[in-house]
Amino acid sequence: MTARASMSKATELQLEIDGLPVSVPAGANVAAAVARATPAFRRAVLGEARGPLCGMGVCFECRVRIDERDHQRACMVLARAGMRVQTLV
Amino acid sequence: MSEHYDVLVCGAGPAGLAAARAAGSRGARVGLVDAQPRPGGQIWRHDLRFGEPRAARRALAAASGADWVGAAQVVAAERGGLLLERADGAISLRYERLVLATGARELMLPFPGWTLPGVTGAGGLQALVKQGWPITGRRVVVAGTGPLLLSVAAGLRKHGARILAIVEQAPAARVRAFALGLAGSPATAAQALQLRLGLIGVPYRCGEFVQAAHGDGRLQAVTIRTPRGLMRLDCDHLAVAYGLVPNVELAHLLGCRLERTGPHAAVATDALLRTSVPEVFAAGEVRGVGGVATARIEGRMAGLAAGGADAAADALRRTQHKARRFAAKVARCFALDPRLYALAEPATIVCRCEDVPMAALTGFQDARAVKLATRCGMGACQGRICGDALAAMGRYAQPQAASPLFPVRLATLCEPRTDSLSVTST
Numbered sequence: 001m002t003a004r005a006s007m008s009k010a011t012e013l014q015l016e017i018d019g020l021p022v023s024v025p026a027g028a029n030v031a032a033a034v035a036r037a038t039p040a041f042r043r044a045v046l047g048e049a050r051g052p053l054c055g056m057g058v059c060f061e062c063r064v065r066i067d068e069r070d071h072q073r074a075c076m077v078l079a080r081a082g083m084r085v086q087t088l089v
Numbered sequence: 090m091s092e093h094y095d096v097l098v099c100g101a102g103p104a105g106l107a108a109a110r111a112a113g114s115r116g117a118r119v120g121l122v123d124a125q126p127r128p129g130g131q132i133w134r135h136d137l138r139f140g141e142p143r144a145a146r147r148a149l150a151a152a153s154g155a156d157w158v159g160a161a162q163v164v165a166a167e168r169g170g171l172l173l174e175r176a177d178g179a180i181s182l183r184y185e186r187l188v189l190a191t192g193a194r195e196l197m198l199p200f201p202g203w204t205l206p207g208v209t210g211a212g213g214l215q216a217l218v219k220q221g222w223p224i225t226g227r228r229v230v231v232a233g234t235g236p237l238l239l240s241v242a243a244g245l246r247k248h249g250a251r252i253l254a255i256v257e258q259a260p261a262a263r264v265r266a267f268a269l270g271l272a273g274s275p276a277t278a279a280q281a282l283q284l285r286l287g288l289i290g291v292p293y294r295c296g297e298f299v300q301a302a303h304g305d306g307r308l309q310a311v312t313i314r315t316p317r318g319l320m321r322l323d324c325d326h327l328a329v330a331y332g333l334v335p336n337v338e339l340a341h342l343l344g345c346r347l348e349r350t351g352p353h354a355a356v357a358t359d360a361l362l363r364t365s366v367p368e369v370f371a372a373g374e375v376r377g378v379g380g381v382a383t384a385r386i387e388g389r390m391a392g393l394a395a396g397g398a399d400a401a402a403d404a405l406r407r408t409q410h411k412a413r414r415f416a417a418k419v420a421r422c423f424a425l426d427p428r429l430y431a432l433a434e435p436a437t438i439v440c441r442c443e444d445v446p447m448a449a450l451t452g453f454q455d456a457r458a459v460k461l462a463t464r465c466g467m468g469a470c471q472g473r474i475c476g477d478a479l480a481a482m483g484r485y486a487q488p489q490a491a492s493p494l495f496p497v498r499l500a501t502l503c504e505p506r507t508d509s510l511s512v513t514s515t
Binding site: 024025027028029031032033035036039040041044045046048049050051052053054055056057058059060061063071075076077078079 | 124125126131135137160162176194195197204206207208209210212213214215216217220221222223306307438441442443444468469470473474496
């Protein structure tokens with residue numbers, strides 16, 4: 001394997017989205033992990049499913065529950081191995 | 090006791106990094122704070138697959154003398170100190186002088202379907218993709234205005250996205266005139282050309298805009314208004330860029346005077362970038378959108394001035410003005426078509442936090458009345474999205490910031506953890 005190819009092969013880590021295992025490269029944020037499982041991050045007041053809009057911590061549309069803590073912005077939190085994320089709370 | 094800095098820099102993008110370096114070079118003890126877990130800001134955000142551009146790597150290395158306080162959201166401020174929230178608790182930081190390099194956010198405008206998952210800001214999608222968002226093979230429409238469309242499209246394509254179209258609202262003649270004008274600045278022209286080359290085969294549709302997004306539970310198609318009528322395009326992502334809005338909330342909380350040349354406020358400063366609060370400086374986008382070149386030079390100026398080197402800061406003013414003039418030219422060329430402010434229909438949600446539709450605003454003259462009656466602007470984003478939009482649309486004045494700046498845990502306000510502050514070098 002060339003150096004370049006090995007560099008692009010980042011370490012993967014595994015976490016749980018709504019009880020199902022998802023793998024992301026180390027350094028990815030929680031939003032990237034959720035996106036592998038579902039387009040729907042949170043449920044809006046009138047019931048519509050929403051996903052990230054701003055991608056940089058402003059809009060709060062990507063809020064999920066992370067390890068029992070509600071209202072975490074998925075775009076602002078780095079994914080960690082073993083994390084438990086719940087959507088549509 | 091809390092950590093105390095000669096110069097505290099808020100925001101670790103191009104302006105903040107330059108400020109941290111410049112203040113440090115004058116012997117100041119410098120702290121660098123950002124809400125993101127890694128320095129770089131938005132434009133220099135770390136890319137998991139491709140790292141950072143060389144300029145960003147250099148700036149990051151040059152600012153490494155500063156204490157890095159990452160993943161820390163400023164929630165409250167008083168003269169001489171900031172209260173920040175991190176995942177593991179609250180911290181308070183004290184400062185002699187503060188540099189505000191809080192950057193800008195994307196302006197989002199409401200249109201039918203804009204609440205569907207898959208519709209994002211253009212810079213927003215870029216940021217998500219850099220941090221691992223799956224985009225390979227996905228069909229993306231990049232729409233809105235400005236050179237950002239090209240750089241986002243090129244960046245997404247590098248990550249394996251299928252860019253179906255770049256939809257630029259400015260008329261072709263204006264875009265052409267702008268491109269010709271770049272001949273005056275060869276470095277910029279070369280960069281623009283490079284971007285274009287990375288986009289061979291991608292239609293660049295000028296004088297057109299996305300009028301509506303469609304889908305069931307997620308984005309599935311967009312309608313584009315062209316001079317010849319409507320065109321429907323199936324896609325998975327729509328990345329929109331209508332311009333930027335300075336993040337002035339912290340400056341406002343500190344009592345810095347704001348000024349308004351358009352619908353959105355910016356921080357007012359003197360020639361050496363001092364705000365109306367003597368120990369607080371401001372640099373880059375927060376003074377009015379000026380692009381990365383402006384941010385870098387102003388960051389350096391503010392860092393020097395905050396470090397007591399006024400003459401050195403003053404010597405950079407010509408370069409600063411040149412960068413600002415270029416930004417003004419970009420803003421003129423890519424001024425928004427008024428039709429973009431009128432896309433929302435009565436049923437279109439305008440306040441996404443509280444699900445307030447456009448129709449609910451009828452009859453209200455000011456933002457306060459509408460807030461009390463409909464909760465518009467009272468949700469988690471505190472009116473940053475709908476307030477910016479409604480101001481741009483000429484409906485209401487942009488809302489003013491209040492403390493706490495972001496939703497905060499009660500424990501943060503009660504008991505700042507100041508004894509075991511952990512800071513690391515970048």
